[in-house]
Structures are given as structure tokens and as C-alpha cells.
Amino acid sequence: MNLAKSLTRTPRAFNEDRGRDAVAALADLPSELTALVHGSAGSSPYLGQLIEKEAAWLPAALQDADGAVQSELSACLAAPYDAVASQLRRSKRRIALLTALADLGGAWDLHKVTSTLTDLADTACTAALRAGIAAQIKRGKIPGLTEDDVETAGGVVVLAMGKMGAHELNYSSDIDLICLFDESRFDHADFSEARAGFIRATRQMSSLLNDLTGDGYVFRTDLRLRPDPAVTPVCMGMEAAERYYESLGRTWERAAYIKARPAAGDLAAGAAFIETLRPFVWRKHLDFAAIQDAHDMRLAIREHKGLGGPITLSGHNMKLGRGGIREIEFFTQTRQLIAGGRDPSLRLRGTCESLSALADKGWVEPELAGVLTDHYTAHRTFEHRLQMVRDAQTHTLPTTDAGFDRLAGLMDMDRADLVTDLHRRLHAVHEATEGFFAPDASAEAVNYDLDQDLIERWQSYPALRTQRGAATFERIKPALLARLAQAPRPNEALLALDGFLKGLPAGVQLFSLFDANPSLVDLLVDIVATSPALAQHLSRNAAVFDAVIGGDFFSPWPGAQLQAGLEQELAREADYEAKLDMTRRWAKEWHFRIGVHLLRGLITPQDAGAQYSDLARAVLQALWPEVVAQFSTRHGPPPGNGAVILGMGSLGAGALNPASDLDMIVIYDPADVEMSDGKRPLAARQYYARLTQAMITALTVPMAQGRLYEVDMRLRPSGNKGPVATSWASFDNYQRTQAWVWEHLALTRAQVIAGAPQLAEQVENLRCDILQNARDSAKIIAEVATMRTRIADAKTPVSVWEPKIGAGRMQDIELLAQAGALISGDAPRQIAEGLVACVAARLLSDADRQVLLQTYEMCWTLQICARLLTTDVLDPSDVGSGAMSFVCRTLKTDSAEALERKLNAAYAAAGAIIDATVGTGVS
Numbered sequence: 001m002n003l004a005k006s007l008t009r010t011p012r013a014f015n016e017d018r019g020r021d022a023v024a025a026l027a028d029l030p031s032e033l034t035a036l037v038h039g040s041a042g043s044s045p046y047l048g049q050l051i052e053k054e055a056a057w058l059p060a061a062l063q064d065a066d067g068a069v070q071s072e073l074s075a076c077l078a079a080p081y082d083a084v085a086s087q088l089r090r091s092k093r094r095i096a097l098l099t100a101l102a103d104l105g106g107a108w109d110l111h112k113v114t115s116t117l118t119d120l121a122d123t124a125c126t127a128a129l130r131a132g133i134a135a136q137i138k139r140g141k142i143p144g145l146t147e148d149d150v151e152t153a154g155g156v157v158v159l160a161m162g163k164m165g166a167h168e169l170n171y172s173s174d175i176d177l178i179c180l181f182d183e184s185r186f187d188h189a190d191f192s193e194a195r196a197g198f199i200r201a202t203r204q205m206s207s208l209l210n211d212l213t214g215d216g217y218v219f220r221t222d223l224r225l226r227p228d229p230a231v232t233p234v235c236m237g238m239e240a241a242e243r244y245y246e247s248l249g250r251t252w253e254r255a256a257y258i259k260a261r262p263a264a265g266d267l268a269a270g271a272a273f274i275e276t277l278r279p280f281v282w283r284k285h286l287d288f289a290a291i292q293d294a295h296d297m298r299l300a301i302r303e304h305k306g307l308g309g310p311i312t313l314s315g316h317n318m319k320l321g322r323g324g325i326r327e328i329e330f331f332t333q334t335r336q337l338i339a340g341g342r343d344p345s346l347r348l349r350g351t352c353e354s355l356s357a358l359a360d361k362g363w364v365e366p367e368l369a370g371v372l373t374d375h376y377t378a379h380r381t382f383e384h385r386l387q388m389v390r391d392a393q394t395h396t397l398p399t400t401d402a403g404f405d406r407l408a409g410l411m412d413m414d415r416a417d418l419v420t421d422l423h424r425r426l427h428a429v430h431e432a433t434e435g436f437f438a439p440d441a442s443a444e445a446v447n448y449d450l451d452q453d454l455i456e457r458w459q460s461y462p463a464l465r466t467q468r469g470a471a472t473f474e475r476i477k478p479a480l481l482a483r484l485a486q487a488p489r490p491n492e493a494l495l496a497l498d499g500f501l502k503g504l505p506a507g508v509q510l511f512s513l514f515d516a517n518p519s520l521v522d523l524l525v526d527i528v529a530t531s532p533a534l535a536q537h538l539s540r541n542a543a544v545f546d547a548v549i550g551g552d553f554f555s556p557w558p559g560a561q562l563q564a565g566l567e568q569e570l571a572r573e574a575d576y577e578a579k580l581d582m583t584r585r586w587a588k589e590w591h592f593r594i595g596v597h598l599l600r601g602l603i604t605p606q607d608a609g610a611q612y613s614d615l616a617r618a619v620l621q622a623l624w625p626e627v628v629a630q631f632s633t634r635h636g637p638p639p640g641n642g643a644v645i646l647g648m649g650s651l652g653a654g655a656l657n658p659a660s661d662l663d664m665i666v667i668y669d670p671a672d673v674e675m676s677d678g679k680r681p682l683a684a685r686q687y688y689a690r691l692t693q694a695m696i697t698a699l700t701v702p703m704a705q706g707r708l709y710e711v712d713m714r715l716r717p718s719g720n721k722g723p724v725a726t727s728w729a730s731f732d733n734y735q736r737t738q739a740w741v742w743e744h745l746a747l748t749r750a751q752v753i754a755g756a757p758q759l760a761e762q763v764e765n766l767r768c769d770i771l772q773n774a775r776d777s778a779k780i781i782a783e784v785a786t787m788r789t790r791i792a793d794a795k796t797p798v799s800v801w802e803p804k805i806g807a808g809r810m811q812d813i814e815l816l817a818q819a820g821a822l823i824s825g826d827a828p829r830q831i832a833e834g835l836v837a838c839v840a841a842r843l844l845s846d847a848d849r850q851v852l853l854q855t856y857e858m859c860w861t862l863q864i865c866a867r868l869l870t871t872d873v874l875d876p877s878d879v880g881s882g883a884m885s886f887v888c889r890t891l892k893t894d895s896a897e898a899l900e901r902k903l904n905a906a907y908a909a910a911g912a913i914i915d916a917t918v919g920t921g922v923s
Contacts, residue, residue, distance in 0.1 A: 044410070046391040050097040057094060065098050065107075069116060073123045081131040085208050088124050089215035095120050100171065100388055103381075104410065110377050111352075113384065117169040118160075124218050125158050125177070125264035128208040132201035142197035143190035155182035156198050156235060157262050157270030158205075161225050165259035166349040168380075172387035172394075174220035175209075178260070182269040183237040195237065202235040220393065225256060238273045245280045255333045257281045258340075259349045282341040311426050313404075313419060318383050319395035323426030323433075325383065328376045331433045335363050344572065351376055368432060375425050382422070385410040397422070450484060450494050463504035463511075472511040479518055483525045493529035493882065500528050500535045523596070529882040530599055531869045538592075553593055554602070557611055562590070563618040570622060576630045580698055583623055584705035590615050595658060595868050599886060605861040612656040617753050619699075619708060620645055620662075624754040627695045635687060636678025640671035643688055643725065644755030644763055645695075648715045652751040653829045655860070659867040661710040662699070665750075666692040669728035669759050688725040696724070715746055728759065735770050741783040741822075747771060748821040749829050771827035777841060784819045785919040788812065800903050801866065801874040803859035808911030810859040813852050816843075816914055831856055838917075848913045855910040858891065858903070865890055 051058065061068035072091035079087035099116050102108035108116070133153045137145045145154045161176040163169050179202045186194045202223070210221045223234050227244035245253065257277055262270025311322050319325045332354050340346040343361060348354045352373045359369035385407055386394055398404050401415075408415040464470045484493050504510065514520050528535040558565065569586055573579045594615070598608045624645060628638060648663035650656050670684035682690065699708045716726050717734040726734075735747070747767050752760040788807075797806035804810045817834025821827065824837035835853055838844040844852070866874040869883045876884050876896045884896050893899040 044100075044389050047097070047100055047388060050093055050100075054094055054097055058097070061094065061098060062101075065102060068098060069095055069119075073119060076123050076127045079127065081134050084127050084131045085211075085213065086215055088127060088208065088218045089213065092120065092124070092218045093216060096171075096391075103171075103384060104388075110380055113171070114163070114168045114380070117171065117173070118164055118167040121164050121169055121175050121219055122160070122263045124209055125160075125175070125205065128205040128218075129153050129156065129158060129201065129264050131208060132204035133198075135204060136197040136201045141200065142194050143186065152267075152269075153201075153265035154194075154198070155185045155269055156180070156201065156265045157182075157267065157273065158264040159260050159270055159274075160263035161256055161260050163259075164263065165261045166351065168350060170380075170387060170393075171384040172391050174222050174393055176222050176225050177263075178226045178241075179205075179223065179235040180238045180241055180270070180273060181235055182266060183239055191237075195233070195235070198235040199233045206234070238269070238276075242273070242276055245277055249280055251337070254281045254337060255330075258333050258336055258347070261349065281337075282344075282347060283337075311423070311430065313397050313422055313426075315399045316397045316422075316426070317395050318379055318386070318397060321426075323428070323430035325376065325379045325395075327429055327433045328372050328379070331372070332358070339363050371428065372432060375429050378421075378425055379429075382407070382411070450481065451491055454494060454498055455481075458498070458501055461501050461504065463501060463506055466506075466508065469506065469508045469511060472508055472515060476511055476514045476518075476521065479514075479521045480525070483521055489529075489882070493525060496528040496535055496882075497525065500524070500538060503536060527596070527599065530886050531595070531883060534592075534595055534599075534868060553596075557603075557607075557614070559614065562614055563621050566618050566622040570626060576626070577703070579626055580623075580701075581703050581705045583619060584703060584708055587615060587619055587708055588705065591658070598864070598868060598890075601889070605864045605890065606857075608864055609650075609655045609657060609860065612658065612660065613651065613654040616651060616656055616660075616662060616709065617647075617654075620647075621754040623698055624695065627698050628691065631691050631694050632678065634678060635680050635682050635690075636676040638668070638691070638756075639673035639676045639684045639687060641669040641728075641759050642756030643668035643691065644760045645753045646763060647751050647753040648746055649749055651753065653749040653831075654751075657864045657867040659871060661712045663712045663715055664753075665713065665716045665731075666695070666725040667728055667731050667759070667763060668725050669756075669762075685723065685725075685727070688727075689723045692725040715743075717743075728762065731763075732766055735766060739770075741780060742787055744770060744822055745784075745815070745818040748818045748827060748834065751829065768827050771822060772825040775823050775825070777823045777843075780819050780822055781843070781918050784815050787815060788914075788918065798873055799875075800900050800907070801862070801876070803862040803866070803903075806907065806911075808855060808907040808909065808914065810856060810863065812914055813856045813859070813910060816852070816917060817856075819843075819918075843917050844913070848917075852910050852913060855906040858906055861891055862887070862903070 054061075072094055076084070076087055076091050095116065099108070099113055103113045130150050130153065133142070133145075133156065134147070134150045136142050137147060137150065137154070142154055149155075157180055159165070159178040159180065161178060163173060164175045164177075169175070179198075181195070181198045183191055183194075206221045206223065209218045211217060223229070226232055226234070226236060227241050227248075232240075257274070258281065260274055262274070317324060329351055332351050335358050336346050336348075336354055339358075339361070346354070346357050346361060346363070348357055355364060355369040355373050355376075358364040359366040364372075382397075383395055386392075386396070388410065389406065398407060404415050404418065408418040411418055413421070458464055458473075459470065464473050480497070484490050484497060514524070524538075527538065566583065566586055569582055570579050573582050591612070594603070594608055594611045597603045598605065603611070632638070644667050646652070646665040646667055648665060650660055651662050651664065666688070668684075668688040670688075673684055675681045675683055676687045696711050696713070699711055701707060713724055716722070716724070717731060717739070735743070747770060750767055752763050791805065791811065792807070795805050797809065802809075806812065813835075814831060816838060817831045819834075820836075820838030820841055820843060821829075821834040823841045823843075826833075826837060828834055828837060832853055835844065835849045835856075839846055839849050862874070865887045869879050869887070874887070888895060888899055891899055891902075893902055
């Protein structure tokens with residue numbers, strides 16, 4: 001860049017009293033610049049000194065500023081170790097001068113200015129660290145290292161923190177560094193000696209940067225952000241640092257690592273260390289408790305620095321004071337901490353780019369993000385001008401008229417305009433951020449007509465036993481009680497909420513979520529007042545509320561994209577157990593969404609059944625390859641043509657309810673391969689049996705996030721007594737020669753869910769081939785009649801509210817529909833299509849088909865509603881009025897009594913039709 005030709009603005013800092021063109025002054029008269037800078041209202045003694053020292057170098061540098069900067073950075077890295085100190089100071093002086101001139105003249109924007117200063121800091125740290133490490137290696141103080149290890153600093157990494165980490169260094173900033181070394185490179189016996197050498201090297205690096213010599217200094221260096229700096233050395237092992245953060249790390253340290261990056265030394269080791277801290281920095285769940293933590297930090301800083309008063313410009317701190325830079329940074333980083341664990345796209349270092357990403361994802365209003373970005377840019381520009389005056393690390397506005405005149409000159413503004421602009425910006429930032437950290441207090445408590453004794457008991461519950469949990473709950477309690485008082489039966493809803501609160505193991509995170517998102521209180525009360533079972537589930541899995549805040553909770557169902565979303569999440573987890581736990585969290589959130597949509601009437605019961613099925617399929621399809629990959633690490637890849645998961649029953653038909661088990665059969669094709677090829681090879685039969693068991697474990701084992709599904713393998717040819725996996729040849733032979741009619745009836749609903757595509761096609765072809773064989777309809781009907789009798793003898797319905805088992809109910813209608821499908825030879829999976837097949841086979845009239853279909857849909861609706869409300873048979877006297885209102889509303893009846901009459905009539909009509917079709921014997 002030709003800086004001389006690009007300085008289009010003419011700040012009074014250069015020519016207020018001269019009336020001389022700044023470009024000409026900079027390009028042609030570098031020797032006079034000292035007088036120009038000193039003689040103006042915006043005088044900068046520091047810049048004047050730099051111009052005097054670099055008068056001979058400056059004209060050429062102005063012609064190619066970017067090239068001059070790169071030349072200085074290269075010189076720093078090329079300097080002999082004994083000359084590094086002087087070279088760093090000369091390059092710092094020159095780059096600081098160019099940066100100031102480009103900034104004051106408007107040639108470089110804020111990003112260019114701060115990134116140039118940060119590039120200098122990175123290079124200076126690299127050169128100084130190499131010099132320090134080289135000295136220790138030369139003296140033989142670091143075991144096993146040679147000159148070849150200097151470039152990577154022997155495993156030491158310098159983590160840039162704060163503004164340096166974000167490439168946002170101030171004009172006269174200190175640099176916050178954390179120095180760590182990779183202890184895994186050394187034998188245990190050499191650890192202490194290596195650590196001592198690295199500590200000396202780090203101190204030498206700091207001295208090379210920090211010491212004030214005749215040539216000045218490079219950067220003031222602060223190493224106190226490391227873990228427990230009062231007792232730990234300036235360079236510590238990565239493992240010790242990791243243990244500290246895992247056990248003792250605080251919210252402010254989490255926030256600090258948002259901007260952390262490896263800047264010098266072993267960059268690969270530094271990146272790996274930051275990755276190990278990802279679970280510490282980025283929590284899996286929305287972390288609204290971080291708001292209170294950040295607010296407490298703000299108040300502590302204000303109190304410590306004495307900055308808690310009103311905004312007055314004289315002596316106001318542009319960084320830490322009200323409406324200052326730190327307010328915008330805290331606002332941005334806290335939002336990142338809240339949501340960044342769930343959304344990696346928010347894990348950015350720069351403040352402005354982070355605000356933009358937060359706006360794109362709906363976490364900050366776009367208008368607010370734009371306003372804060374504008375104020376942040378202006379605040380940082382004011383900060384730079386303040387620091388240019390004397391190269392002082394100051395953020396404090398002047399206290400005299402002369403000081404404001406100088407600042408106005410450096411900003412190319414009239415003093416009155418400057419004062420007005422500062423007032424406006426500081427107040428705007430304070431108003432925009434203060435409400436986020438310290439919202440207005442909740443409405444005063446009102447004594448509603450609720451059971452006060454029950455409310456008093458809440459203080460003894462685990463979630464409210466901590467001081468912080470109780471304090472956070474007190475903020476949301478008025479809104480909770482007000483919403484409960486509006487319920488149709490307030491004390492019934494209160495009792496349901498009590499059960500929810502009693503089951504919560506902890507409350508700070510959830511109560512903070514409600515505090516920051518009051519609309520969730522309405523949703524909570526709706527759920528607990530309607531579905532005690534879902535409320536109980538919520539008390540154990542309260543983090544599923546995260547999904548409501550995630551932005552797409554009420555978006556259209558993603559359908560086929562569901563699996564891709566889970567696969568993306570799985571790809572981010574390196575550890576197998578973490579993948580399993582993450583799958584549970586992900587599935588529970590989607591499961592919760594379906595239930596809420598059904599409770600609120602946003603989807604039909606039929607939609608819900610399809611969505612529960614989509615969810616199960618996505619889990620199986622995404623998780624199966626992960627289980628196979630994990631199993632293969634020990635026993636080798638699947639021998640032969642692999643395996644498939646054949647979904648049976650409701651899973652195969654795509655009609656699951658909230659509490660459904662997964663009926664599955666695993667079929668494998670070894671293709672004459674006898675053994676797997678791995679570290680611990682297994683015979684093919686044993687391989688697939690153990691692989692199947694691994695899949696069952698992945699689905700059913702309780703983990704931190706609970707279990708995924710219960711699995712039922714009883715429909716495989718060998719039932720419960722044989723191997724859990726069935727070979728393709730055995731399955732084919734069994735279905736063709738040995739299977740009972742009821743097993744072929746089950747095939748009508750079977751569908752391959754996951755696994756090897758070629759084998760999946762073979763299984764489906766076999767299914768169609770079996771079902772398309774000519775059938776003796778009389779024999780099938782006789783078998784169905786026998787099955788009805790056996791089912792009736794084994795289990796009778798306990799009440800009218802049991803829609804599955806009994807004459808004229810779900811299972812009864814399913815048997816007839818499957819018989820029709822088997823007789824038709826068309827192999828339809830859906831019950832409606834099976835009933836159409838019954839009409840085609842002249843087993844039913846079309847009028848009877850309609851009666852059975854309507855009854856089946858009524859039973860299905862009752863079943864899915866009941867399973868959302870309770871794990872037992874629905875009992876109107878137990879589930880509460882809110883729950884029964886939901887059931888009646890969904891089934892389009894006015895009352896439980898009317899619904900009972902409607903169900904009994906439907907069962908009787910459907911049972912009579914089936915009796916007439918296949919025979920009696922079912923009670």
C-alpha cells in the first residue's frame with residue numbers, strides 16, 4: 001500500500017496551524033513532521049519522537065507500507081539471537097509509527113490497525129521465545145532437545161489471550177500470555193529438569209519483550225492469566241493446566257479462552273490443548289447461568305476500580321467504565337458462552353465478527369448487533385488516540401479542557417462534537433447491555449389462592465438448597481405463581497409443578513434459563529399441568545428446554561434432514577462414549593419437541609407417530625456406522641457383506657408412540673468369510689452376535705443423558721433362545737420353509753432401517769417374494785382366529801382406556817389388516833392399506849372397512865396421547881383434568897364421560913365386524 005497517497009483525511013494532528021497538505025507533509029517532508037505533530041492541538045510527543053528517530057526510513061516506508069511491515073516482521077525472525085532485543089525494539093518503533101500515521105490519516109480501518117499490531121506481537125513472541133529456548137538448549141538445560149527443536153520451542157506454546165488472541169490489540173496494549181509445555185515429549189525422570197529450562201526460557205522471553213532499554217520496550221507482558229498464578233510457574237505442563245480447568249476453572253476463565261489461540265512456539269500442541277478444553281469452555285447445554293456470572297464480574301471490576309458511578313466524561317474509563325468497551329465484550333462473550341456449546345459457528349474470537357454471527361443465529365437482534373459494532377469500533381478508535389499521546393496503556397478520558405482539545409484534534413473533530421458523541425455512545429452502550437445483565441426486577445410477589453404450605457416446602461428441595469439456586473428461583477417465582485393462578489385448576493397445576501421441582505437434582509442452570517426467557521415459564525406450566533409423565537421426564541432431563549431456545553423449535557419438521565443433523569453432531573465428537581451421550585441429548589430434545597407440538601395441537605397424532613418414527617430411524621441410521629466403526633477398531637471391519645437392521649412392528653411401519661420399544665432383527669451376510677481381520681479376529685457368527693449386542697448396548701445402556709430406547713429382539717427366527725443376529729442364509733431359508741403364518745403377518749410391516757445397502761435390497765426382495773406367494777385365505781383367517789383367542793386368553797383389557805389389547809381394538813384390527821395384506825400379495829405396510837386389501841379379498845365390505853379404520857385411528861390417537869401422559873394405562877381420575885382436557889380435545893369430544901361412551905361403541909362395532917370375519921372367541 002502507498003500510504004502517502006492513501007491518506008485522504010487531514011487530521012489537525014498534522015496541519016492545524018500550517019494549512020499544509022498532510023500527504024505532502026508525510027511523503028516529502030518527514031524531517032518536519034516532528035514540528036507538525038508537536039505544534040498542533042492534537043500533539044503527540046510520542047509520535048514526534050518516533051518520527052525524529054525514523055526520519056531517514058520513513059519516506060520509503062510510506063511508499064509501500066504493507067511491504068515495510070512485512071520486511072520488519074521478517075527481520076525480527078531472522079535476527080541473530082544476541083541481536084533479537086534491539087531488532088524487536090526497532091521493528092516495534094517503525095511498525096507503531098506506520099500504524100499511527102495510517103490510523104490518524106484514515107488509510108487503515110480499525111481491523112487493519114489492530115491486526116497489524118497483533119501480527120507484530122505474534123512475531124515478537126516467536127522471536128523472543130526462540131531466543132530463550134535456544135539459550136537453554138545451548139547450555140544443555142532441556143533434556144533431549146537440539147537446535148532442530150528451536151523452531152517449535154521444544155514443545156512450549158505461547159497462548160495469546162484477550163485482545164491479542166482476537167487479533168484486536170490496542171495501540172499501546174500489554175499482551176496477556178499463557179505459556180505451557182507438552183510434558184508428553186519427556187520421560188518422567190526428565191520432567192523437572194525440562195520444566196526448569198522452560199521456565200527460564202519463558203522468563204527470558206518476557207524480559208526480551210518487556211524490559212525498558214535505551215531503545216524502548218517491545219510489549220508489556222502479563223503472564224498472570226495462567227492457572228493459579230500465585231503458586232504456579234510462568235510455564236507449566238499442559239496436563240496440570242487441564243486438570244486445573246476441569247476441577248477449578250471459573251466462568252471468567254471460560255470467557256478468556258473464547259479468544260485464546262496459539263501464537264508462538266509449538267502451534268500444533270497449542271491447538272490440541274485448546275481442543276481438550278472445549279468441554280470446559282463450551283458447555284453442551286445452553287448456559288444462561290453465565291449471565292449472572294458475567295454480571296457479578298462486572299460489578300466486581302467496577303467496585304475494585306471505583307468505576308461504579310454515573311457516566312461523566314472527565315476521567316471516564318473507556319474500557320472498564322459504564323458503557324465502555326468491556327461492556328460490549330462481556331455482552332458478546334456471555335452470549336457466546338450461552339449458545340456456543342450447541343453451535344460451533346459462534347465460537348469466534350473477534351468481537352465484531354462474533355456479534356455478526358450471533359445476529360445471524362438469532363441470539364442478538366440484528367439492529368442491536370449493528371449498533372454495538374458501531375460503538376465498539378468508535379470506542380476502540382478513541383482508545384487508540386488516547387494511547388498515541390504518550391504510548392501509555394491508558395483508557396481514561398482527559399480531565400482538562402486541553403486534554404479534550406488534544407483528543408479532539410487526534411479524532412479530527414471539534415471538541416463540542418467530540419463531547420456530544422462520547423456522551424451519546426457511552427449512554428447507548430450502557431442502556432443496551434445493562435438490561436441484559438441486570439434486567440428489571442420481577443413483579444412483587446402476590447399472595448395467590450394457592451397452597452402456601454406446599455410452596456414453603458420448595459426451599460427444602462435439592463434444586464433450591466444452594467444459595468445461588470434459591471436466589472435465582474426467587475426471581476422467577478412471581479411469574480411462576482402468576483401463571484399457575486391462571487390455570488383452570490390452580491392447585492392441581494401447583495401439585496404437578498411441585499412434582500417437577502421435587503425431581504430436579506439441581507436448579508441454577510434451569511432457573512437461569514427461565515429468568516432469561518420468561519416465555520418458557522408458560523410452557524413449563526402447560527406441560528406440568530397437562531402431562532405429569534412428561535413433567536417427570538423433564539425433571540430428569542431439564543436440559544431439553546435448550547431446544548426451545550435454539551431457534552428452530554417451531555420450524556417445520558426436517559424429515560430426511562434429521563439424520564444429517566445427527567451425523568454432523570456425531571462428527572464433532574471424537575470419543576465413542578461422548579458420541580453415545582450426545583446422541584441421547586440430541587434425541588431427547590427432538591422427542592421433547594414432538595411431545596410439546598402434540599400437546600399444543602401443532603401436529604396431529606398421526607404426524608406425531610410419523611415423527612417419532614423418523615427420529616428412531618435417524619438414530620439407528622446414524623448410530624449404526626459409529627457402533628460398527630468402534631467395534632472394528634478391535635475386531636476388524638465386518639466380514640463379508642455386512643449386516644442390516646430390519647425394523648419390525650411399529651418401527652417398520654413408521655408408527656411409533658412416545659414410549660415405544662424398538663422391535664428389530666439384525667441380519668448379516670458373511671459371504672463365506674469365516675473370520676474377521678482385526679487385532680482380535682472373531683469367527684463371523686460370533687462377530688455379528690457381539691456387534692449386535694454392542695448396538696443394543698449403545699441404545700439401551702443408561703448414561704449421563706439416560707438411555708435412548710428399549711430394544712425387543714424377540715421377533716427374530718430363534719426368538720429369545722438363539723443368537724441375537726441371524727445370518728442371511730438362515731433367515732432366507734427360515735422364511736421360505738419354516739416360518740409360521742404369524743411371522744409372515746409380521747413381515748407385512750417389516751422394513752430395513754439401517755445397514756449395508758446391497759443386503760438391504762436382498763432382504764426387501766425376500767420380503768416381497770414371500771408375501772407375494774399365493775395364499776390359502778381360509779387357512780390364514782383360521783390362523784388369525786387362533787391368534788385372537790390366544791391373545792384374549794393371555795391378556796384382557798383393564799378398562800375402556802386401554803386401546804391396544806381387546807376385541808375391536810388396535811391389535812385386533814392390525815391382525816385383520818395384516819391378514820388382508822398377506823392374502824393380497826401386495827405387501828403393504830400401513831394398516832389402512834391392509835384394510836383395503838381385505839375389501840379386495842372380499843373379507844370386508846367397504847362400509848366395514850371405514851368403521852374399522854375410524855376405530856383404529858381413534859385407538860391410535862388415544863394410545864399416543866396416553867403414552868405422552870403416563871407410562872401406565874390411562875386413568876382419568878389419576879392424570880388430572882388438564883391431561884383429560886388434552887385427550888378429549890384431541891379426540892374431539894366434550895368430556896371424559898362422552899369419550900368413554902364413544903370408545904365403547906367403537907370397540908363393540910369393530911369387534912362385531914372382526915368376529916363376523918374371522919370368528920368369535922375374543923372377549
